[in-house]
Amino acid sequence: MHEYSIAEGIILTIKSIMKEERLDEVSEVIISVGDLAQIDREVLLDLLKILSSEYGLGDVKYVINSEETTFKCNYCGYSWSWSSIRDVILKDLCGDVIECDNPIHFIPDLINVFMKCPRCGSQDYSILTGYDVRLVGIKGVRHG
Amino acid sequence: MVETNFRGYDYRDYMILDRLRNIRKSILIGSGKGGVGKSTITALLGLRMKELGINIGILDADLHGSSIPFILGVNDEVGIKEVKEGFKPLEIHGIKIMSLRMFVGSRPVPLRGDRKKEILKYLLSMTVWNSLDYLLVDLPPGMGDEQLTLMRYLRGPHIVTTIPTKTSIDVSIRYFKFISNLGFNIPAIVINNLVNSNINDDLLIKLQKSVPVGKYIIIPYCSELEESLNTGIIPKVVIKSIDELIKYLI
Numbered sequence: 001m002h003e004y005s006i007a008e009g010i011i012l013t014i015k016s017i018m019k020e021e022r023l024d025e026v027s028e029v030i031i032s033v034g035d036l037a038q039i040d041r042e043v044l045l046d047l048l049k050i051l052s053s054e055y056g057l058g059d060v061k062y063v064i065n066s067e068e069t070t071f072k073c074n075y076c077g078y079s080w081s082w083s084s085i086r087d088v089i090l091k092d093l094c095g096d097v098i099e100c101d102n103p104i105h106f107i108p109d110l111i112n113v114f115m116k117c118p119r120c121g122s123q124d125y126s127i128l129t130g131y132d133v134r135l136v137g138i139k140g141v142r143h144g
Numbered sequence: 145m146v147e148t149n150f151r152g153y154d155y156r157d158y159m160i161l162d163r164l165r166n167i168r169k170s171i172l173i174g175s176g177k178g179g180v181g182k183s184t185i186t187a188l189l190g191l192r193m194k195e196l197g198i199n200i201g202i203l204d205a206d207l208h209g210s211s212i213p214f215i216l217g218v219n220d221e222v223g224i225k226e227v228k229e230g231f232k233p234l235e236i237h238g239i240k241i242m243s244l245r246m247f248v249g250s251r252p253v254p255l256r257g258d259r260k261k262e263i264l265k266y267l268l269s270m271t272v273w274n275s276l277d278y279l280l281v282d283l284p285p286g287m288g289d290e291q292l293t294l295m296r297y298l299r300g301p302h303i304v305t306t307i308p309t310k311t312s313i314d315v316s317i318r319y320f321k322f323i324s325n326l327g328f329n330i331p332a333i334v335i336n337n338l339v340n341s342n343i344n345d346d347l348l349i350k351l352q353k354s355v356p357v358g359k360y361i362i363i364p365y366c367s368e369l370e371e372s373l374n375t376g377i378i379p380k381v382v383i384k385s386i387d388e389l390i391k392y393l394i
Contacts, residue, residue, distance in 0.1 A: 005230040005270055009155040016158050017150055103247040106224060106231070106270070109262040112255060113248050123254040132262075138150040 002106055003040055006133055007047035011055050013135060023140035028061045030137040034130030035082045036069035038105040069130030071111075075122035082130065089115050108132045159269035160297050163230075166275040167201070170300035171393055174323070176315035178209075178285035180307045181336040185363065186282040187215045187373050189393075190239045192386045195378075198394070199277040201233060203267065204243035205294055206284040207260055208253050212243050217374035221249035230270035237376035242271045257289040264293045278394070287322045295326055301393060302328040304355070308335050308343045317354045331392040332359040340365035361389045 014026050029048075033039045041064045048062045069082035087097040093114065094100035103110045108131070112123050164170075173186045186202060193200045204212035213222065216236045224246045225232040233240035244253065244263065255263070273279065281298060284290050302323050306316035316333070323330060333355060337343060343362065352360065363385050366372075372379045378386065 002226065004228050005159075006155070008229065009159040009269065012162055013153055013155040013158040017153065021148070021150065023148075101226060103224065106226075107247060107263055107266045109255075109259045109266070110247060110253075112259065113251050113253050124256070126256075133155075135153050135155055136151070138153070140148050140150060142148070 002101070003044045004047055006039070007044055007051050010048060010135065011051045011057065014057060014060070014138060015055060017138060018140065021140060022142060024143045025058060025141045026060050026138060027141055028063065028137075028139040029135070030063045030065070032065050032067050032134045032136045034067050034069045034108065034127075034132050035086070036104065036108045036111060036127070036130060037132050038099045038102075039133060041066060065136070067130035070128045071117075071125045072128050073117040073120060073122055073125040075124050076117060076120040078117055078119040079128070080118055085115065085118060154265070156265045156269035160265065163269060163271065163273065164279075164297065167273060167279045168277050169394075170279040170281055170298040172281045172283055172294070172298060172300060172302045172328075173305060174283035174291065174302060174319065175285055175305040175312075176287065176319035176322075177306075177312050180285075180305050180312055181338050181363070182206075182285070182305050183211050183215055183282050184338070184369065184373065185303070185305055185334055185336060186280050187212060188363075188378060188382060188386050189389065190280055191216075191237060191373070191376060191378050192383070193278060193390060193394075194238045196390070199275065200238075201240040201242070201273050201276045201279045203271070203279060203281045204241065204245065205264060205267075205281055205290055207244050207255060207263060207290065208284065210243045210245040210248075210253075212241055212282055213245050215370075215373050216241070216376065222246055223249075227272055230272045231267075233271060233273060240273060240276070242267055242273075260289045261293045264290060268294075268297055287319065291322075295323075295328070299328070301331050303389070303393075304330060304333045304357075306333065306335055306351075307339055308337055308341055308347060309339070310347065313347055313351050317351065320355045320357075330357050332361050332389055333357055334361050334363060334389065336363045337365045338363075338369075359388075359392055361385055361392075
């Protein structure tokens with residue numbers, strides 16, 4: 001249930017921005033979720049709606065986009081995607097290809113500890129796209 | 145009515161502020177060089193403060209060499225536990241501990257700087273400390289990404305640690321200047337005599353001239369320190385020095 005803490009963090013951020021920017025309401029929040037984070041988007045959306053109500057944010061529209069995670073090796077230059085290697089890594093971490101509560105789910109930046117470049121075996125590579133959970137945009141309204 | 149689109153916010157920044165709200169004070173333990181006993185001093189402080197009835201947490205921020213659980217006698221790969229709101233600290237000898245070791249076990253941790261910054265933000269934003277009197281932060285050696293990231297959020301007093309050698313003292317003077325420039329309060333410099341050397345007066349004079357702090361505290365050599373800490377016991381020979389250090393921190 002790592003999704004709960006993420007949802008709570010997003011709600012706290014919205015509340016703080018409303019205060020800082022003297023907004024009367026927030027109409028839309030766009031969130032990007034990289035595959036690597038293994039976030040259940042439906043669960044995240046449900047939690048955001050529940051917490052919005054609990055925190056008195058009203059009717060906020062949440063848009064959650066998923067983004068493919070891709071990597072590039074800093075050693076040999078090879079590029080690959082998380083989806084191409086996901087099953088191998090999850091089998092190692094979870095004992096199955098089904099996602100579980102694993103260190104990469106909790107902290108995606110730990111990927112370098114658990115995955116090697118499929119071509120040269122280096123653990124020195126960069127994440128090019130699909131990084132983690134990001135707040136892409138918040139649409140706020142100020143009356144008067 | 146004005147509609148505006150706001151971008152560039154990191155939700156973890158707001159979570160960190162929220163999570164640190166119930167921590168009365170943070171104390172950072174750092175040094176310019178490695179191998180001077182920062183983690184040992186942190187563990188000693190944690191154990192003694194706990195004995196004195198203080199509610200203590202330790203953040204093991206040495207990402208490449210996370211060792212606090214190991215020093216305090218937990219050699220097994222314990223794994224990370226979760227509660228609804230985030231990561232549950234490990235509890236050893238009554239001290240709450242968050243360490244990357246709980247995520248990676250004994251695996252090597254190859255990380256570039258930007259990745260380290262992100263990992264520390266996760267540890268700060270997701271760890272559920274609840275309320276603490278003091279959070280002790282065991283910093284890695286150096287003056288790089290980890291220090292700069294953590295000092296942005298944790299503004300408590302900073303202990304500089306060194307061993308009584310020319311090289312270590314030379315680097316500790318540079319480290320002192322680095323954190324002084326960032327506006328940190330440095331209540332004490334700890335000279336950890338882990339190498340059991342005769343502490344040279346000239347070295348102390350050089351240190352005192354270059355580093356004008358309130359107090360220099362010498363931790364005497366103790367051959368059974370490692371084994372004692374494993375069982376959560378503070379050797380008698382070091383208690384007086386640790387108590388003196390605590391006086392300058394609380």
